[in-house]
Every structure is written in C-alpha cells, then in structure tokens.
Amino acid sequence: MTWNSGYVTDIIYTTGYYDQQAPSQIALSCLLGNVAPSFARRSEQLTYLELGCGRGRGALCLAASNPEWRVVAIDFMPAHIEEARELAAEAGIDNIEFIEADFATLDPRELPEVDVASAHGVWSWVSDDVRAGIVRILGSRLRPGGAFHLSYNSLPGWQGAIGLQRLIHTAGRRISGRSDRKAEAALELVQALGAADAFHLGQSDLVQMLRKDLSSMPREYVAHEYMNDDWRPCFQADVAAALADAKLEYVASGEILENFPQLMLTDEQRAVWDRIDDPALRELAKDFCLPRGLRHDIYVRGPRRISDAARDAALADLYLTLTRRPEDFIYELNLPAGHGALERSFYEPVVAALGQGPQRIGDLMSLAGRGGRRDNPAELAGMLVGTSQAIVMARRDADTGEAATRLNNHIAMRVLRGDPSHGALASLRLGSGLRCSGDHYVTASMMHRLGADSSVDRWADTIGLKAEGAGREKFLKAAEETRLRQLRVWKHAGII
C-alpha cells in the first residue's frame, strides 16, 4: 500500500472557492434551520479548520479576510501544501497553518480546538479509514456548538452515473502515465461507446450531462473526481450516522435555497413531504425529488434550537451587500419546483437600497411603501444570498484590509503568469471572499494600485501586456467593461 491509499496524487487539483465553506454563510444556514450559530459569538477569535484544503485558496481567503482568526488547513498532498505555504508566505498571511497529514493516521491532539470545520469534495472520494479519521478529528476537536460543513456526492442523485465513474476509472487504470492522461484516454472510450449507443450511457440525465461537460473540464479535475479507487456516493442518512459518532447533528443545508422546500419541491411533492415526520426520511425524500448529485450539509455539535422569533431577530441584525449591480439583478428563478420569479414590488426597493450600499436586513424589511411580506427576513436573506446576488457582510465599517489586499494582489500576479483563474477576492469587510474569475483579480489589483479611475492603458503597460493592435484593444475593452460592472460592488464589499 502506498501513502496515497488509492487517491490520485500524481497531479495537483484545480483551485476554487466555495461560499458554503465560509463561517458567515454556515451561520446563515444554521439560522435558516432554526439553530443558534453559537460559534458566531466568537466571531473575532474564531478557529477554523479545513480538511482536504487542496491548494489552499479557500482557507487563505478566509484567513486574509479575518486577520484575528486562527486558520488550520490540512491536506495529505505535499505539492498542495507546499504551494499553499508559498502563497501564504509571499502574501504575508500569518494567521494560517498548512499541515501535511493523512486523516487516517493524524493524531487529533496535534490540532487546536476549532469552532468551525469544513471538508469540501473529500468525503465520497476517500476510503472508509480516511472517513473514520475525519470523524475522529471532529469528535476530538470541534467545540460544543461548533459547526461542520460537509459536501459529498449523494444518492440517489448519482445512482444513474455510478457505472460511468467505474468505466472511467477502469479504463484509466489500464493506461500508463499520469492520472490526467489516464482520464483523457478513459474519456475517449466513454465518447466512443456513447457514439455507438451504449445503452447505459444513454439512460440517465446525469450521465448525459456529464458526458457533455466532462470533455471541456480540466483534466486534473476529471482525474481527482473519477480516478480514485474508493470513490463512493452516499445516502445522507449514512453520512449523518457516521458523524453522530462525533456527536454531530444535521441542522440545515449549506445550499441556502435548499432550506426552502416551497422552492425546491412541487406542490404535489410537498404534499407528500409534509406528511413525513422523521428527519432522515425527509432528507431522503427530498433527495429523491431534487435533480442534483452533490449535497452540502451543515452539522452542529450540540445544536441549540431557537424559535422563529429568535431566528428572525438574529437575521434582522445581519448586513448584506450585493454581488452584482442592481441593474444586473436577476428576478427570474429556475428552480427544481419550476420557473419562478422574485416579486418585484417586494424586491425592487430592496435591491435599489442595496445599490446604495450594504444594508441591515432589519432595515430592508421595514422599507416604506413596499408590497409583499414584511415579516419574513429568512425569505429575504434566503433569496438574495441563495441566488448568489448578495453576500453576508461581517464588518460593515472595516476598510479594505491589508492582508486581504496583499493576497488578492499576489494571486493577480499568479494569474498573469498563467495560474488557474477561479477563486475569490478576499475582503476584511465581508469576512469572506467574493467569488471571481482571473481577470477580476487583475482588474481589482490595478484599481487598487493605480486608482479606481486610472486609465486602462496604464494597466496594460503596468502588467507588461505583450499584445498589440487588435489584441491590445480587446484587453482594454474587456478591462473597461469589468471595471464598469464591478466598481460599486467592490467598493461596497470593501475590496477596493
């Protein structure tokens, strides 16, 4: 047995940032599940643990956005840990520790007690021993009242595509070379069999979607998703049973909109669902209705249930800011329960107020002259954050934050050197990241260094743009458009 226990380790993973991992969003999920986010009381002294941090961008973003926190991030791939440590050192992020360790063998006593933990994209990709190690760490280190975010491939969402993973894995294993080459060769076989009308490649919607999407996905992503020996999607009840050994209880979905059954289920489905009392059976019934194969669960160690009134009072005190311009706000919703729309008489004044700057939810609820329901802050927060059009703000009076800006600038430099692009801009004011693409890092960095109104020609010269003629024009036009779209959003979010 080698050190990697069947997990792909010969190629590094992609970078990414996931809102569901941020404590501010985990706290919102808890509230939507009528559970007190006790850990939020320690908002300035929080200890955060990421299990399976990959290349560390998410953990780094949270550390840079919360300089008083202690962040610990663990992964067993030395290449991931080395890259993450290098970026932390370059950007001077000193409240984060990257640990190279295998969950199966790590002694939890080597870790501090933590308030919030998260494992994204790990659980269903690793062996039983590694899962048991994760439970051991949480059982030993998560404080009472602490929260754990866990994402995993779920059943029955994946049932139609289990064979596809097996096909890619088996075909890939027979090819010599690095895992991305194995995945590449395996995908060719999948496409060839698909073109030859292989019965089981035509049966499930998920398989159809994956066959279409996989060809354009980065090969390192495909390798880490499909080439692991122990990949196994799970039923939620089995995950909850495993985590019960760490005294954890399921409290809410980390996907904000999934906490609103009226949006997720059709009227007919809800009529059946409402008759179910057992929490595990309710989740299973929901999983049978929703066309998705990845769950984001929030578990709490010793959840304290709160009344609707207490929940609403806590929600009223949260601040939100928009992630897009008011004129770009999307009112139409495409949901599992069907097509819907946010009621304009209710939401337009809310969006207009947010267009002026961050707002307290309680104040948004009491906007004069507004139609719709004024008594439901959960729905307001849920719709705005759940559609990713607003984000919870931790410190509305904070400035841009030196550590956050340093990290953003260093990632911008890496983007210019050809690093993978997706991530999030760190922000002290948000206390989390604002998801973005690579060109956003560069634009934010230029606006910060040269001034928000500086000419894009200067940006091109500063970054040493090689392109001339049409290539340069294209850069200037795109940069100007990004600035126009992002200027107010970034100012309000404390990014520039």
Ligand SMILES: C[S@@+](CC[C@H](N)C(=O)[O-])C[C@H]1O[C@@H](n2cnc3c(N)ncnc32)[C@H](O)[C@@H]1O
């Ligand atoms: C699919 S990646 C997800 C990475 C990151 N959370 C993200 O979403 O970008 C899974 C990560 O788990 C790590 N991992 C797998 N098995 C592990 C183990 N036994 N102990 C520690 N880390 C492990 C891998 O190295 C990899 O970085």
